Amino acid sequence: MVDDEKLAVQAIAEGIDWSGVGVSVVYKAYSTKQAIEILNREPVDCMITDIEMPGRSGIELMEWAVNNQPGLESVFLTGYADFSYAQKAVHLGIHDYILKPIELDKLLSVVKEMIRKLEQRKENEAFRETYNKYVRLWEDQLPSMSERIWQDLLSERCRLEPEKLNAMLKLYEIPVQAGGTILPILISVERWKEEFSLRDEEIMEYALRKAAQEIILHDGSGTAVQSLDGHNVVLIHLDAYQHDDSYHLDEQIKGRCREYIQSCIRYFKCSLSCYIGEWTLVPDLAEVYRRLVKLERDSVSASNQVVSLREGSPQLLKGAFRQFPASQWSALLEAGEEELLMEEIRKTINHWGREQDLHPEMLESLYYTILHMVYTAAHKKTISISAIYPDEDLLSAPAARRSVHHFVGWCDKVIRTCVSYFKAYCKDDSVAVMKIKQWIQEHFHEEITRDTIAGIVHVNAGYVSRIFRRETGYSLSEYILNVRMEEAKCLLSQTNLKISAVAEAVGFSHFSYFAQQFKKCCGYSPLDYRKLTLMRDE
Numbered sequence: 001m002v003d004d005e006k007l008a009v010q011a012i013a014e015g016i017d018w019s020g021v022g023v024s025v026v027y028k029a030y031s032t033k034q035a036i037e038i039l040n041r042e043p044v045d046c047m048i049t050d051i052e053m054p055g056r057s058g059i060e061l062m063e064w065a066v067n068n069q070p071g072l073e074s075v076f077l078t079g080y081a082d083f084s085y086a087q088k089a090v091h092l093g094i095h096d097y098i099l100k101p102i103e104l105d106k107l108l109s110v111v112k113e114m115i116r117k118l119e120q121r122k123e124n125e126a127f128r129e130t131y132n133k134y135v136r137l138w139e140d141q142l143p144s145m146s147e148r149i150w151q152d153l154l155s156e157r158c159r160l161e162p163e164k165l166n167a168m169l170k171l172y173e174i175p176v177q178a179g180g181t182i183l184p185i186l187i188s189v190e191r192w193k194e195e196f197s198l199r200d201e202e203i204m205e206y207a208l209r210k211a212a213q214e215i216i217l218h219d220g221s222g223t224a225v226q227s228l229d230g231h232n233v234v235l236i237h238l239d240a241y242q243h244d245d246s247y248h249l250d251e252q253i254k255g256r257c258r259e260y261i262q263s264c265i266r267y268f269k270c271s272l273s274c275y276i277g278e279w280t281l282v283p284d285l286a287e288v289y290r291r292l293v294k295l296e297r298d299s300v301s302a303s304n305q306v307v308s309l310r311e312g313s314p315q316l317l318k319g320a321f322r323q324f325p326a327s328q329w330s331a332l333l334e335a336g337e338e339e340l341l342m343e344e345i346r347k348t349i350n351h352w353g354r355e356q357d358l359h360p361e362m363l364e365s366l367y368y369t370i371l372h373m374v375y376t377a378a379h380k381k382t383i384s385i386s387a388i389y390p391d392e393d394l395l396s397a398p399a400a401r402r403s404v405h406h407f408v409g410w411c412d413k414v415i416r417t418c419v420s421y422f423k424a425y426c427k428d429d430s431v432a433v434m435k436i437k438q439w440i441q442e443h444f445h446e447e448i449t450r451d452t453i454a455g456i457v458h459v460n461a462g463y464v465s466r467i468f469r470r471e472t473g474y475s476l477s478e479y480i481l482n483v484r485m486e487e488a489k490c491l492l493s494q495t496n497l498k499i500s501a502v503a504e505a506v507g508f509s510h511f512s513y514f515a516q517q518f519k520k521c522c523g524y525s526p527l528d529y530r531k532l533t534l535m536r537d538e
């Protein structure tokens with residue numbers, strides 16, 4: 001309230017229930033100077049001021065407020081119906097113009113309207129502020145949201161009618177239409193030359209995508225994204241390229257891919273290959289991408305190459321499946337000969353490579369062979385596999401089958417971890433047990449004593465029994481009996497030898513004792529077992 005007449009200020013301040021209309025504080029000023037001091041010091045929303053005051057007038061106060069307190073809602077009071085005052089009030093954006101003497105009910109009505117206007121403006125400002133906040137967030141997140149659209153298209157999670165797809169592409173400011181043509185290029189990182197943490201590797205792959213945008217896309221339109229299954233993919237928009245024929249355009253893109261590979265080798269210390277797809281319409285992108293992923297998976301020996309889906313992979317090696325010397329490798333693993341074992345595995349892989357007989361399924365089979373070897377070795381020693389490999393991801397690493405290089409690195413780590421654990425917690429028992437088992441396989445038909453076996457491995461007879469049971473779960477006598485019974489079953493089912501001859505062949509001098517032990521182990525007498533196997537064969 002601003003008026004040089006103190007009684008007028010007092011009458012208005014006390015004559016209206018201000019809290020009832022939402023006013024929390026009423027300030028009183030008796031001159032323009034005093035009003036300006038309050039306005040500079042306090043958060044004032046509304047002002048009722050007289051025009052005619054000594055010194056600076058109410059109009060001068062409003063002129064100051066327009067420049068220094070924008071948004072202040074004001075009402076003029078005056079004892080004169082002067083048209084020039086009304087004009088000035090309109091010019092200054094005054095809410096209303098009231099003649100004295102003042103009717104408090106009319107003033108209250110004007111104040112209510114002024115407060116409603118003020119609240120509406122504040123509400124609009126709050127909305128604009130909120131809107132602008134989310135506009136900024138939208139703009140900041142636009143690249144990631146447009147990346148999500150491409151991720152959905154690559155994984156076929158987004159299947160829309162052309163009209164809806166066009167609307168979505170426009171919404172996310174992607175400069176291509178559903179009828180536009182796209183070329184996907186899959187970037188496959190085959191090896192990092194330095195050890196990276198998972199976070200560091202994610203950062204490096206982000207850097208690879210940015211480099212791909214600069215080198216492969218160059219000045220053309222497109223983007224580089226990471227698919228939902230973790231592949232880095234460059235997407236080129238055909239409309240952005242000036243091209244006379246497809247051959248020269250494809251050669252141009254291949255050249256940029258080669259330049260990109262060389263830059264990555266130099267600056268990012270990695271080896272990688274680029275798998276170039278085929279030009280396709282946006283809705284058909286997922287199908288071409290699936291073929292690219294298969295091409296990359298099948299090209300297990302490719303490195304630092306540009307491979308075209310149209311031409312097929314020059315490194316896709318074909319040939320007949322071969323068996324691995326798994327039993328020999330298992331013996332080396334159990335004996336703790338990791339260097340020799342890795343040398344044999346490398347020789348096998350290199351031999352396939354020279355003969356061009358390596359197929360992705362072979363690498364897959366080899367992967368599971370190594371897993372079977374370490375599980376079997378651990379179980380023989382009655383050791384939990386989780387004790388050897390507390391990091392379970394090491395055994396299930398999908399990257400192990402990405403390429404020959406990945407596989408050899410994974411294999412080396414798995415085998416060395418296993419052998420290190422055996423040496424730390426099993427000492428030399430593994431070698432001794434392996435020798436015992438091998439000797440029993442060769443001499444089961446002879447009379448075998450515990451002392452004879454102890455002499456083979458040069459340890460105390462009682463000790464040899466303990467380590468054998470600890471590692472195999474069988475006593476020596478149980479193991480020897482099982483070996484003899486397995487051989488007896490083979491002879492009964494595959495030869496015409498008399499049963500007494502079979503008993504003698506597997507180390508039994510008494511036929512009756514052999515028959516008793518055979519039935520105990522197999523559930524059938526030797527004769528019944530032979531009859532059953534003959535019936536099955538027929």
